[in-house]
Amino acid sequence: MSEPRTRSLPLAGGFAATAAARARAREGVGKTKIEAVNFNFYYGSFKALDKINLAIPQGEVTALIGPSGCGKSTLLRAINRMHDKTPGARAEGLLTIDGESIYGDEVDPILLRRRVGMVFQRPNPFAKSVFDNVAYGLRVLGERNSKRIKERVEWALRRAALWDEVKDRLNATGTSLSGGQQQRLCIARTIAVEPEVVLMDEPCSALDPISTLKIEELIADLRGSFTIVIVTHNMQQAARVSDYTAFMLMDSQTRAGQLVEFGPTARLFTNPTDPRTEAYLSGHFG
Amino acid sequence: MAEVKAVPRITASSRWARRTRHGDVFFWLLTLLFALMIIGLVVAVGIVTYNGSAGVRAEYGWSFLWGTDWNPIETELYPVSFGAWPAIRGTLLSSLIALILAAPTGVAIGIFLSELCPLRLRQPLGVMVELLAAIPSVIYGLWGVAVFANWFNDWVANPIANTVGQYVPWLAGPVAVSRGLAITGTILAIMILPTVSAITRDVLQAVPSHQREAMFSLGATRWEVIWGAVVPYARAGIVGGIMLGLGRALGETMAATMLIGNSTRIEQSLFAPATTAAALIASELPNAQIPLHESSLIGLALALFGITLILNLIARYLVWQTSRGPAGEKV
Numbered sequence: 001m002s003e004p005r006t007r008s009l010p011l012a013g014g015f016a017a018t019a020a021a022r023a024r025a026r027e028g029v030g031k032t033k034i035e036a037v038n039f040n041f042y043y044g045s046f047k048a049l050d051k052i053n054l055a056i057p058q059g060e061v062t063a064l065i066g067p068s069g070c071g072k073s074t075l076l077r078a079i080n081r082m083h084d085k086t087p088g089a090r091a092e093g094l095l096t097i098d099g100e101s102i103y104g105d106e107v108d109p110i111l112l113r114r115r116v117g118m119v120f121q122r123p124n125p126f127a128k129s130v131f132d133n134v135a136y137g138l139r140v141l142g143e144r145n146s147k148r149i150k151e152r153v154e155w156a157l158r159r160a161a162l163w164d165e166v167k168d169r170l171n172a173t174g175t176s177l178s179g180g181q182q183q184r185l186c187i188a189r190t191i192a193v194e195p196e197v198v199l200m201d202e203p204c205s206a207l208d209p210i211s212t213l214k215i216e217e218l219i220a221d222l223r224g225s226f227t228i229v230i231v232t233h234n235m236q237q238a239a240r241v242s243d244y245t246a247f248m249l250m251d252s253q254t255r256a257g258q259l260v261e262f263g264p265t266a267r268l269f270t271n272p273t274d275p276r277t278e279a280y281l282s283g284h285f286g
Numbered sequence: 287m288a289e290v291k292a293v294p295r296i297t298a299s300s301r302w303a304r305r306t307r308h309g310d311v312f313f314w315l316l317t318l319l320f321a322l323m324i325i326g327l328v329v330a331v332g333i334v335t336y337n338g339s340a341g342v343r344a345e346y347g348w349s350f351l352w353g354t355d356w357n358p359i360e361t362e363l364y365p366v367s368f369g370a371w372p373a374i375r376g377t378l379l380s381s382l383i384a385l386i387l388a389a390p391t392g393v394a395i396g397i398f399l400s401e402l403c404p405l406r407l408r409q410p411l412g413v414m415v416e417l418l419a420a421i422p423s424v425i426y427g428l429w430g431v432a433v434f435a436n437w438f439n440d441w442v443a444n445p446i447a448n449t450v451g452q453y454v455p456w457l458a459g460p461v462a463v464s465r466g467l468a469i470t471g472t473i474l475a476i477m478i479l480p481t482v483s484a485i486t487r488d489v490l491q492a493v494p495s496h497q498r499e500a501m502f503s504l505g506a507t508r509w510e511v512i513w514g515a516v517v518p519y520a521r522a523g524i525v526g527g528i529m530l531g532l533g534r535a536l537g538e539t540m541a542a543t544m545l546i547g548n549s550t551r552i553e554q555s556l557f558a559p560a561t562t563a564a565a566l567i568a569s570e571l572p573n574a575q576i577p578l579h580e581s582s583l584i585g586l587a588l589a590l591f592g593i594t595l596i597l598n599l600i601a602r603y604l605v606w607q608t609s610r611g612p613a614g615e616k617v
């Protein structure tokens with residue numbers, strides 16, 4: 001196993017400056033958490049990701065943007081090996097977390113996923129109570145002490161800005177909450193086990209504007225404690241919540257997803273280096 | 287974006303619109319009619335069995351249900367008497383045995399088919415399970431009498447009767463040859479196994495994949511995903527499948543008649559011959575000599591009807607219990 005890489009990235013400015021600065025004050029923030037080096041991904045013979053190179057910094061929010069079908073979800077789900085159950089899906093090249101290869105032979109995907117949690121596009125609470133939804137991950141970790149579980153559940157629900165709304169109905173089914181509450185419940189469930197990385201695949205696309213705002217505030221609040229990678233179709237959202245942005249595009253011939261540009265969000269949005277980024281940001285494709 | 291070639295627009299012709307408008311009403315009436323037919327059937331069955339059993343109800347009243355003597359023909363020892371308990375007891379016990387054997391096994395098979403089976407095997411195994419579910423019960427009965435009974439006696443019934451049976455009266459010998467509650471229950475279990483497995487598989491496959499993904503993303507093992515998310519999500523459907531199997535076991539006539547031994551004497555041991563409501567009706571109705579005999583058999587049918595109804599209500603209640611409140615969600 002190689003030594004963890006500590007190549008740091010240029011500082012982000014602009015939109016998220018204060019929150020990011022606060023976060024960066026904590027230890028390790030800004031050093032590379034996840035790195036892709038010539039990373040390819042295949043579905044059977046179809047190449048969905050082509051030579052992705054990027055370094056996602058620790059404790060910050062990285063947005064993946066790009067038109068539909070360019071491979072954002074594929075890249076995101078590659079990070080916690082959610083593709084393992086997909087027949088024919090196959091990774092190639094290097095993808096690392098803390099310098100360790102995610103697809104290495106010795107890696108246990110179960111343990112990996114305890115470090116890399118995920119929030120999905122559609123809120124998907126379990127068919128259990130609000131409390132059990134959050135507690136389940138803790139029980140999976142092997143926690144049996146009900147007092148500690150209680151503390152942890154409350155902590156997670158508070159961090160997910162949901163506690164005040166559900167503290168009187170912890171026994172109600174998760175699915176009886178509103179869509180936005182359900183999504184925050186899913187975030188609480190994910191952060192309850194304190195993963196190092198939280199992946200979010202269009203977490204707001206099924207939500208109304210107010211719920212979306214709440215989730216964005218939540219992301220800002222979680223920044224620093226977690227490394228967050230978020231896929232979004234909403235450019236304003238990417239600009240609002242992220243420190244770094246990766247712009248991806250599908251190759252017009254092979255349909256393989258490629259990384260066009262990666263950099264601090266403020267810089268990428270105001271001063272993109274690649275003309276394709278500029279075209280996309282000004283609404284010329286997708 | 288690529289240019290898309292223009293094709294003629296499709297508009298609703300007024301004639302078509304008119305027809306479909308009436309079609310809606312027509313379709314609604316048709317489905318309503320069929321729905322009413324179901325209710326009508328249930329009511330009709332209720333009325334027929336109720337009226338048909340007037341004689342026995344007048345003679346015995348409710349005590350018909352727990353009367354232990356069934357003697358359609360007068361002998362020196364026993365007067366003519368009709369008590370439903372031997373048949374009801376046999377029905378409940380044989381179905382209970384079937385349920386105990388088939389429910390866990392069937393659910394396990396369903397879980398395997400839906401969640402664990404290698405993709406290449408899933409299709410052939412699934413087809414096989416469905417084939418098993420479609421085999422007529424007389425074939426199971428035949429196989430039970432001709433093949434399974436000997437094996438069961440040698441390897442299950444006798445060993446149990448000779449060991450545990452020494453101390454536990456309801457597992458005691460002597461073991462009836464090729465007949466009895468235990469072997470009937472076992473054959474019924476085999477019969478309903480495919481039903482339970484196939485339904486379990488279907489409801490598990492209907493569990494949305496996002497439930498599995500949510501579990502996986504928490505770092506759950508495959509086993510935890512299945513027990514923690516997939517099965518709880520589908521439990522209402524699984525209970526439904528088990529109940530469907532139970533319903534089949536309760537009413538099963540052919541295999542039961544062939545294997546139960548058709549004895550209306552109540553014996554404690556599960557290895558002794560017995561009878562079930564369905565078997566008794568099937569074997570005695572054609573030969574019923576006196577009106578009270580026929581009326582008693584119809585009364586037995588009414589009792590069986592009531593039992594299935596009550597068990598179904600209990601099942602509904604179970605489903606409702608598990609699908610509400612803190613424990614779960616309606617599927």
Ligand SMILES: Nc1ncnc2c1ncn2[C@@H]1O[C@H](COP(=O)(O)OP(=O)(O)OP(=O)(O)O)[C@@H](O)[C@H]1O
Pocket residue numbers: 043046048067068069070071072073074075086255257
């Ligand atoms: N399970 C799969 N099997 C085969 N091909 C897939 C699978 N999932 C995705 N693909 C293909 O991989 C490519 C990238 O898909 P992906 O879902 O990563 O896109 P995306 O950028 O997330 O798009 P969207 O914004 O619409 O969610 C697409 O061409 C898609 O058809």
Ligand SMILES: [Mg+2]
Pocket residue numbers: 072073074201231
């Ligand atoms: Mg996607």
